Amino acid sequence: MDKVVIVMPAWNESDNIKRMIAELVDKELPQINAEMHLLVVDNYSKDDTAKIVEEASKTRNNVHIIQQGDKSGLGWAYIAGFKYAVSKLGADAVMEMDADFQHPPRFVKPMVEAYLEGADYVIGSRYIPGGSIPKEWAFFRKFISFAGNLFIRLVLLKPRIHDLTTGFRLTRVKGVLDKMDLDNLMEPGRFAHKVHLLYQAIKNSKKVVEVPLEFASRTQEKSKFNTKEMIATFKVAIILGIKDKIRFIKFGTVGFLGFMVNFIGIRVFRGMGLAETLAWLFATELAIINNYTLNNIWTFKEAKIGGLGKTIFKFLQFNVTSAGALAIQSIFGPLGVRLVGVRFDWLVLAVVVVLMVLPYNYLMYNLVIWKTWKLPWAKKANA
Ligand SMILES: Nc1nc2c(ncn2[C@@H]2O[C@H](COP(=O)(O)OP(=O)(O)O)[C@@H](O)[C@H]2O)c(=O)[nH]1
Ligand SMILES: [Mg+2]
Structure with missing residues (x-):
């Protein structure tokens, strides 16, 4: 059976992570026809995040936690998580997923199914029929998300892919992740690293599939995404776009x-x-x-x-x-x-x-x- 490891960065997410284990690990994962694991990548959270996951891992052999190391930022968490998932857990595929329920657990199954049907790279897409961004987002935020995504799509010349900035994705290890250069990821401290990951994954994939994602809004706190993150993201897209040409x-x-x-x-x-x-x-x-x-x-x-x-x-x-x-x-x-x-x-x-x-x-x-x-x-x- 294929082994799929969901790499989930979490930083001060004690409330969310408790619910996530109950809903994702205990309810959703058993319904999937693959050996499913959850790997939480913590960044020395100040709250009980690590304790809760460690406790859960004692009674479940598919729950794991590692600490990210001294480099802070989401990209570093994924680099550490991917490496651990491949070398220590022997993953056949890895997933990127947030801990804050913006990626509802029920969407994991269709993504894994697309992989089992032969996809090398599966994108949880907000911009295909069936996918959506939160209705409660202000018009400006919706516009930024849509226009920014469209811009990257144009710069990278990827008209056939509709969501290039989503944080919910699955990557096959053999032939795709193992060909990617994780050690030289651009902007690993920022959201922008997502575009570089996507670029490399698409380059190495024969079959890319988009699966609808109803992106939920974050229940607590505000998003970390801001103008600085946006500029860095465009920068990465432009560099990659030029490199290609x-x-x-x-x-x-x-x-x-x-x-x-x-x-x-x-x-x-x-x-x-x-x-x-x-x-x-x-x-x-x-x-x-x-x-x-x-x-x-x-x-x-x-x-x-x-x-x-x-x-x-x-x-x-x-x-x-x-x-x-x-x-x-x-x-x-x-x-x-x-x-x-x-x-x-x-x-x-x-x-x-x-x-x-x-x-x-x-x-x-x-x-x-x-x-x-x-x-x-x-x-x-x-x-
Ligand atoms: N390990 C780790 N996780 C992080 C870090 N920053 C954010 N996260 C986690 O990454 C996910 C996405 O973060 P979030 O702030 O919701 O980003 P947004 O949804 O793009 O606004 C959540 O699960 C966070 O707990 C970090 O520096 N290290
Ligand atoms: Mg979030």
């Missing part, structure tokens, strides 16, 4: 440099008295050499091609794919001009380059030249 940005930069080399080259060779065709030919080849070299040592440095034989082969291949790009331009350029008139040749060039040549080159580089992408069926064949 950094290769494409480098590719674009090299392409632009290549264009400049080509442009200047024609004039230089022409000035040297070369025939027009030769001037174009040499300038184009110079641009190809420029693009190959810079992409190899910069854009695709993780997949750098070395050695004489390999370099010659790859460079020839690169010339062939570049010829393909030239062919696209010389077919669709004149075609476009015929369509909209020579007055708009610049527009035709821009459209052909942006919509056809750039995607074509990027695809060729990633698939054929530096082989950083694998087609889904190729992936299967390799595995």
Whole structure:
């Protein structure tokens, strides 16, 4: 049977944690078709939180507690909890869940079921049908939650996921959590770490499933979430969003440099008295050499091609794919001009380059030249 460990940070939650053990551990967990454990990660609470959990663990072998260590903040609690759940409890999956009933225990079951049906990452989602945020929240708070989430969704380019900031999630250990870098989590002291966890989990997951969550409002005290937390969260999202596109940005930069080399080259060779065709030919080849070299040592440095034989082969291949790009331009350029008139040749060039040549080159580089992408069926064949 699969072992699922619910990692639950708790800090001064004595009232909640007592109820949580009664409702989650004693009522909900036995109804789930997996070996369910609760791991409370305390942070030296001033109240009876630790005592209550320790007491409960004496009569239940699926209740555990650890202390977080000297680093304070929610992210650190999860790092400590995940590590303990995997290495000491042998978890097959870990869950993130709050102790304050904002994540009602009845939603654990459908999440675990999604995992048992093959999901690698399960998101308790407030923004899909069946999910919700508290009705009693003020309009502004609702707006912030929705808009902030939408912003992160856009920045990370994850249109198919509806809730990227929820605190209620399940992560498969094998192939997902064990590939995540928990030691270098951004903003582990803040709420913002959630976005970095999500980013890494999605990257390693084949199947991501969202399950509706009716997010409840906190019964006691006010939320810790504030403007500072919000800015940190956006910052993490933006950094990750850019990181993801950094290769494409480098590719674009090299392409632009290549264009400049080509442009200047024609004039230089022409000035040297070369025939027009030769001037174009040499300038184009110079641009190809420029693009190959810079992409190899910069854009695709993780997949750098070395050695004489390999370099010659790859460079020839690169010339062939570049010829393909030239062919696209010389077919669709004149075609476009015929369509909209020579007055708009610049527009035709821009459209052909942006919509056809750039995607074509990027695809060729990633698939054929530096082989950083694998087609889904190729992936299967390799595995
Ligand atoms: N171990 C630990 N738990 C924390 C810490 N801060 C918050 N928690 C717990 O994390 C959960 C979420 O905290 P909460 O203040 O409700 O955050 P919010 O719901 O995002 O406003 C609750 O179970 C808290 O008891 C911390 O520094 N250490
Ligand atoms: Mg809360």
